[in-house]
Amino acid sequence: MTKLTDLTIAQARDGLRAKEFSAVELTDAYIAAVESSRPLNAFITETPEIARDMAKKSDARIADGSAGAMEGMPIGMKDLFCTEGTLTTAASHILDGFKPQYESTISKNLWDAGAVMLGKMNLDEFAMGSANITSYYGNVVNPWKREGDDTDLVPGGSSGGSSAAVAAHSVIAATGTDTGGSIRQPAAFTGIVGFKPTYGRCSRWGVVAFASSLDQAGPMTRDVRDSAIMLGAMAGHDPKDSTSADIAVPDFEAALTGDVKGLRIGIPKEYRMDGMPAEIEKIWDQGIAWLKDAGAEIVEVSLPHTKYALPAYYIIAPAEASSNLARYDGVRYGLREEGKDLIEMYENTRAAGFGAEVKRRVLIGTYVLSAGYYDAYYLKAQRVRSRIVDDFKKAWNSCDLLLTPATPSAAFGAGENQDDPLAMYLNDVFTVPASLAGLPGIAVPAGLDSKGLPLGLQLLGRPFDEETVLRGAHVLEQQAGFNAKPQFLA
Amino acid sequence: MANLIKGNTGDWEVVIGLEVHAQVSSKAKLFSGAATAFGAGPNEQVSLVDAAMPGMLPVINKECVRQAVRTGLAMGCAINLKSVFARKNYFYADLPQGYQISQYELPVVGEGEITIDLEDGESKQVGIERLHLEQDAGKSIHDQDPTKSYIDLNRSGVALMEIVSKPDMRSADEAAAYVTKLRSILRYIGACDGNMAEGSMRADVNISVRRPGEPLGTRAELKNINSIRFIRQAVDYEVKRQIMLIEDGGEVVQETRLFDSIKGETRSMRSKEDAHDYRYFPDPDLLPLVIESAFVEEMKGTLPELPDTKKDRFISDFGLSAYDAGVLVSERETASYYEAVAAKADPKLAANWVISELFGRLNKAGKDITDSPVSPENLGNLLSLISDNTISGKIAKEVFNEMFETGKDAKDIVEEKGLKQITDTGAIEAIVDGIIANSPGQVEQYRSGKTGLIGWFVGQVMKETQGKANPGVVNQLLKSKLEG
Amino acid sequence: MSLDKKTVARIAHLARIKVPEEDLEPLAGELNNILGFIEQLNEVDTDGVDPLASVVEMNMRQREDAVTDGGYPDRVLANGPETAMGFYTVPKVVE
């Protein structure tokens, strides 16, 4: 018999419905898996008591026929989502001891749909990073290893705790947030599916803000169907978020028809970058062939400003972050370091509370907004962003989805890339443009590189057309038939 | 040129511009559902949004937009159909977010103009630069502990309209008249209660001095002055300070100054010394505020007749003096009261009575016109009793006192007390005859040329009739009898 | 544009982050690296292009004016590092 922790959401749902096992049994299996996967450091806080309590209630609802879409599903909650009464840290020292008096809309939606909280997942500090090496609570380890090489690899970031745990089967699924690729890139690094929906689809209320105009929550799951199920539970209009779209949530699972005949898949030529590793080109070409085989029409498109997405992002995101993180001042919550006066208290608290990468971004953001530089940096970046949005709009005239690689490389070792912040930023080169345009994007595991590490492909869609993205991703997944497992399984 | 100030080295002209912060009369805050009422216990009217908890987001209050648009229209300003909320970034103990959500490049209301009324009956136009919506900050309390400041966030997030004037004012009087007029307009339309003591209206006053005709001098900004009297004092002090400084060879520095109302002086604010760089940028948690032009039209329809229009109408329709009309329209309630009185009585008489008798009594009793014991209808009735000669003006004052104390109808009091004027010529003639018969000496003197004695005779008649004889009839009869 | 030590110190103060003197120089180096990278934006012709206001193409919804929140000072103060008598407290501010 398969282990309970090997089931997908859809399979576990069937098992619970058929009374093959109870929600408590499923949860207990996962609590054990969480314990056995501690070497990955994927959790900041484990919440087994809460999980058991929630699972019991799930069983009661299953018994009385009021089960929700995520009933009994033991998931990990990225520690960027505020959870009432449970420590919420954003992986930062500055939020020491912070127990929110409120529940984020996304986590509440998931609990309302019956999901069970196994704990709070590790991440890059304030979601700033692509390797989960900036967390105050330590690095997260990727459950995958290179063949014949015991080096610890990064799980991607910032949702690295989520990606590692989903890949290692220590949670059935996890929430992520994506600002420039923080769902899709770690999903690609760990061989799972990560879906960033359209900006405005999932409420930002109660999610610790990094860059407000970019932050978007989404599911991280073992397969595309699970993403469809979980996104359905997360999404929806929230009157508490002014940027939340008042658009009905479709039945995403119903979009998985397995049919892409006649669908036009755009291949943006600017994503074929200089110095792109051959293996990445190969998997991309493979993806094109798979979709073509399945009956899709392949069209070449141009997104001329692709190259400028990353530099624009590294102005806009830090600028917003510098302002969003001003509230961490030691007055109302979290860490306080005393000083001789108020200003020194602020300076000491923020110096001690923020890590190096967060400080770097806050300083860059402060600089690009400061008097005399605002026009040259921030406004210029927002103009370029308009150009990028227009590029995509034009592309949608000739295609329905865009297919690109998810990342420029497979997972790397924790020490191999971090000496230079800029080299680290390049990880998001394929994911950032869609973030700037607010488009839905999904990373689907497509194959292994020569060292046995997963590689992902990315599909992007029109605003609020998550259904087509899921339909394409589902077919891509079927064609790829990716079933490799990481070396570390809970 | 008017308003010049004589220094030791020549004349100086004062240039004043004001930024008035007016709290929008709304139940809830600008971006959160917490209450705005005055006087709650510490941090009781604070939502998680106002306390800037992680992940909290702003959602705009419709009423605040409505009132900003109405205020803009009342000041004859252009309404910007698209405006943008921006973050003004700075650190302060009572600013939980580390930024104030305000409007910077694109405010909801653009340029306009209001008329201010000056002491001498003159008026003057003062330009409005803009009006924008923004959040108020919390409150720091410094006197509770020797080493700590206490932070109360009840005001954090309360909606303010910042109304920025052009530097069009030239004296403390004009600055005071401007705030008075602004307050009047805001209260007329119900956008702000204008309660300066509770902080519903505060003014930042920008002041500079220059030689007449020369370019603008360096200005100082006096922050958060919360009474019209203090505005005058602060301006007077600051003008003297600047002139003396320059005449002594010094230079005015651009800075924020605090007005100390106890010492009556302004001083540099140390806490604001830090050079500010607010790093304004559009708030990414909000979308641009888009207003339909139909909405603007609808808001026009909600505006009451404004004080200036009303004043003109009182002058032309009721023949009032500019001064009286100005006094009567300063508050919407007063104007409506007056109009209700004028509907029943001679409008000029009504104006006199409302301004001198009613205001006097209300003042003494510490009452507002809205809780006057004498209703406007009743006062109108009283005045028509004067006009139709039922009672004399003198008796009317007596009746009014009684009305004020008991709330009774004028007619009832006149009836009960038998105060009706005697207009029956026969009855008065008998009394007049009697007095003439009993005062041969006075009659003699009168007839020999001391006609001033007529007053004495009138007094005698009034005495005998307890003031109820119609003075016109008395006069006429006395004259004809004494001279006949 | 290139950042010197003095500018880094100014920005750090604006951002209220204490940076020890000896860290200013290396930090300036790191920040200049990033600035050098983002300055490629100057290659893009953005004449006549409006800065993006929002990727969400909708009008901002406005809520009704009703008191729906607040009234829970305990929850507001629950995480306060230092509170007294219902207030947050901070080192004394001199105005």
Ligand SMILES: [Mg+2]
């Ligand atoms: Mg101002």
Ligand SMILES: [Zn+2]
């Ligand atoms: Zn202001």
